[in-house]
Structures are given as structure tokens and as C-alpha cells.
Amino acid sequence: MxxxxxxxxxxxxxxxxxxxxxxxxxxxxxxxxxxxxxxxxxxxxxxxxxxxxxxxxxxxxxxxxxxxxxxxxxxxxxxxxxxxxxxxxxxxxxxxxQGNLGMSQQSHRAVAQDLAEYVPATIELALFAIVLSLLVGVALGVVAAVNRDRWPDQVLRVVSLGGVSMPTFWVALVAFYLLFFKFGLLPGGGRLDPGMNAPPHLTGFYTVDAALGGQWDVWWSAVRHLVLPSLVLAVYTVGMLMRFTRASVLEILGNDYVRAARAKGLPERVVIMRHVLRPAMVAIITVAGVAFGSLLSGAVLVENIFSWPGLGQYAYHSAVNLDLPAIMGVSVVVAAVYIVMNLLVDLLYGVIDPRIRLT
Incomplete structure (x- = not known):
């Protein structure tokens, strides 16, 4: 031995x-x-x-x-x-x-400097939206799959269809009218309350910078301003993740090792979390990676409706003014985000599923 x-x-x-x-x-x-x-x-x-x-x-x-x-x-x-x-x-x-993206024709500053100011706002918004989408979409997709063809599944399928069918700009206008103008539950625009100063610039994420600086009133204001535009951005992504999660979970539920786990008497919660959801996460992460890139590049209307000073607003004004260096800078940033997200997704495959090897 x-x-x-x-x-x-x-x-x-x-x-x-x-x-x-x-x-x-x-x-x-x-x-x-x-x-x-x-x-x-x-x-x-x-x-x-x-x-x-x-x-x-x-x-x-x-x-x-x-x-x-x-x-x-x-x-x-x-x-x-x-x-x-x-x-x-x-x-x-x-x-x-050489890292030089040129000079913006509208701001008369370096495009890299403009992007360093606007990109963190959009990334913070997109991160908030994608985390919310994953938590809600995956959970509801699992519920729909476990209750296949019963009333929870039928209701959730209608909800997911509505989420992917409703135009984002229409959802934004309705949410703005109801949650801000009509009932005043959430702030309507900007990243902070009027008259409130931005936290010291460390990462560009107001929630992170305010927390690091101990400015909890600023942190709470930043979180409240994130909720409404993030909810609007998450509507489509939640619907899409629900559909993909349901399909992936249903496919895995029919495997022999899942039936064997149930035959051993394992609790249903353990079977779903250990033996079903983990292999299903491969497809879910793929969709989430693409969705995150889409949130960054497709937030133009939402950022304009909610006066969010992010990459979408910068891209819109650059296009209106035919600011070619700024348009090129936005294109490079969005392309880089997609490439990085695809790389991260590929790396996560090997972490989630040991059968996948990066060769």
C-alpha cells in the first residue's frame, strides 16, 4: 500500500x-x-x-x-x-x-475620460438588474418545471411570455407613471436625490463608494434610485431566464440519476438543488452572460426615460451629434464586455460541471 x-x-x-x-x-x-x-x-x-x-x-x-x-x-x-x-x-x-480612443466632438474631452465617467453607472445598473433577474427568473423557472402542466406552471408561462413580449420602453413609461408619478413609491430619475452630493470617486459605483465611505444616507438614496430602472430592465431578462430554466430543469428531471436520487429517499429540495439545478446552470449561465451584455448595450431608452447618466445616454447623444470618436468608443466598450462575459461563462462551465474540460 x-x-x-x-x-x-x-x-x-x-x-x-x-x-x-x-x-x-x-x-x-x-x-x-x-x-x-x-x-x-x-x-x-x-x-x-x-x-x-x-x-x-x-x-x-x-x-x-x-x-x-x-x-x-x-x-x-x-x-x-x-x-x-x-x-x-x-x-x-x-x-x-496606445489606449487613446480619440477626442469627443461633443464634450471636447478624451473619449476614454468620458467612458470612465459613464460606464460605471451603466454597469452598476446592469449588475443590479441581472442579479435580480437571476434570483427571480431561476426560482420561478424551477417552480414552473417542478409543477409541470399544473396551474403554477400555466400562470408562470403566461408571465414569462408577457415579460419577453412587452416593449421595454412601454414598461419603463408605465412603471415611471405608476411607481413615481402616481404613487410616489420610488424616485423617478437620476442616481441620487436632488441636492445630495456624489460619494468620493473610488469605483464609480455609487452604492459601493458610499458604503466604503460610510455615507449610508447616500448609499440608501443610490439603492432607491437603482430599483425602478433595474426593475424595468429585468422584466425581459426574467421572462427569458424563466423559459430557459424551465426547459433545462425539465430535461434533467427525466434523467436516471434524478430518479435514483428520489428512490434513495432524498428530500425533494436536495434533489432539485444538488442533482437538477447544478447541471441546469450551464445553460442558465450562458443565457445570463448574453443578457448582461444586452443590458449594457440596450439600456439607451431606459437611461433616457429615467435620466440615468450612463453609457446609453452617452451613446444616444453621440449618435445624434454624429460624434464619430465617441460612437467608436462605445462600440469598443460593448464589444469588450461581450468578449469578457463569454470568457467568464466558458470558465464557469468547468466550475459548475466537472465533466467539462477546457482543452
Missing amino acids: SSANPTAAASGAGQRARSGRGLLRFLARRLAAAVLLCAGITLVAFVLTQLVPGDPATANLGQRAIGDPAAVAAFRAKYGLDRPVPLQYLTYLGNLL
Whole structure:
């Protein structure tokens, strides 16, 4: 027995080493693919912005652009719009590799500086919405699957269908009217109450910064302002997660190992949590990762309705003013979020399901 122990230990160490090398190879491949994806996305975004009808000089200079050709020429020269389009793109790529996203034509600041101000607000909102969506959507999806074809399942299927069918802007307007204007239960807009100063900037997340600074009145105000827009954003995601969770759980409930667990006399709660929900989480996490990226990129209407100073508002004003560097900056950020979320989802697969190996 003692002579077999060193062999087993060596075998375990070799397996861990191979697993570590496999993980490193996987990360290297995904990072290389991420670089190529970012380059492709910048090319597509750059071409599309060039095809948009309108002149950035006219959009930014207004009436002066009509009667003052010198002002137009100066504007185009300042932002490099007088150079050939391929040269503009190559210049943008060179600057991007140095972390320079260009100068915004609407704020006259570095795009990176603008994004550092607006992106945390949207991420905080999206995180709040996705956590709420996971808690509610997964729980209701499990309830619907366990009660298949009975009245709880029928009711929840109607609810999920309504959640994915209702337009987000309509839900936002109804929620704003009822919860703020009619009953005054929640704040209607902004990130803090009027007259309240923002907490010291550490992460850009008001809830985190206020908690770290011990400003609990600011923290409570930030949480209350998060609730209404997060609820609106979560409506669609909850409906989608309910449908996917129900389908995944129903598929796993028919497996032999689930019937064996029930035959052993395990409580139903243990069977669901240990033997059903964990393998179902693979599909659920995939949907949640895509949904989080969609929340970041699709919060334009919600942020405008609730006066939320985030990435959606910045993207909207950039598009209205044909601010090409800002539009490109938003495109790069959203692409990076999707790439990072997909990478995290792939890594979580191996954590949730030991049968999945990253090779």
C-alpha cells in the first residue's frame, strides 16, 4: 500500500499540471480570438459610421457650418476628417493600441475620460438588474418545471411570455407613471436625490463608494434610485431566464440519476438543488452572460426615460451629434464586455460541471 501512494500522488500531480496547461492554452486561444474580434468590430463600426448620412461638422457646428467654410475646414482638420477614410481607420487603430480612443466632438474631452465617467453607472445598473433577474427568473423557472402542466406552471408561462413580449420602453413609461408619478413609491430619475452630493470617486459605483465611505444616507438614496430602472430592465431578462430554466430543469428531471436520487429517499429540495439545478446552470449561465451584455448595450431608452447618466445616454447623444470618436468608443466598450462575459461563462462551465474540460 505504501509503495502505491507515491505513484498515485505523481499521477494526481501530473493530472493537475495537464489541467493547468490546458487552461493556459484555452486562455491564450481566447485572448488571441478576442484581439481579432475587437479589430473586426472596430472595422465594421468604422465603416458603418462612415455610411451614416450627414456631416459631423454640420451636426456639431450647426448653422455656422453653412456660412463659414473656414470653420468647417478647421473642424475637419482638427478631428482628422479631411484625410482619406482608410488612413483615418489606420490612425484610429494605432491610437487604440496606445489606449487613446480619440477626442469627443461633443464634450471636447478624451473619449476614454468620458467612458470612465459613464460606464460605471451603466454597469452598476446592469449588475443590479441581472442579479435580480437571476434570483427571480431561476426560482420561478424551477417552480414552473417542478409543477409541470399544473396551474403554477400555466400562470408562470403566461408571465414569462408577457415579460419577453412587452416593449421595454412601454414598461419603463408605465412603471415611471405608476411607481413615481402616481404613487410616489420610488424616485423617478437620476442616481441620487436632488441636492445630495456624489460619494468620493473610488469605483464609480455609487452604492459601493458610499458604503466604503460610510455615507449610508447616500448609499440608501443610490439603492432607491437603482430599483425602478433595474426593475424595468429585468422584466425581459426574467421572462427569458424563466423559459430557459424551465426547459433545462425539465430535461434533467427525466434523467436516471434524478430518479435514483428520489428512490434513495432524498428530500425533494436536495434533489432539485444538488442533482437538477447544478447541471441546469450551464445553460442558465450562458443565457445570463448574453443578457448582461444586452443590458449594457440596450439600456439607451431606459437611461433616457429615467435620466440615468450612463453609457446609453452617452451613446444616444453621440449618435445624434454624429460624434464619430465617441460612437467608436462605445462600440469598443460593448464589444469588450461581450468578449469578457463569454470568457467568464466558458470558465464557469468547468466550475459548475466537472465533466467539462477546457482543452
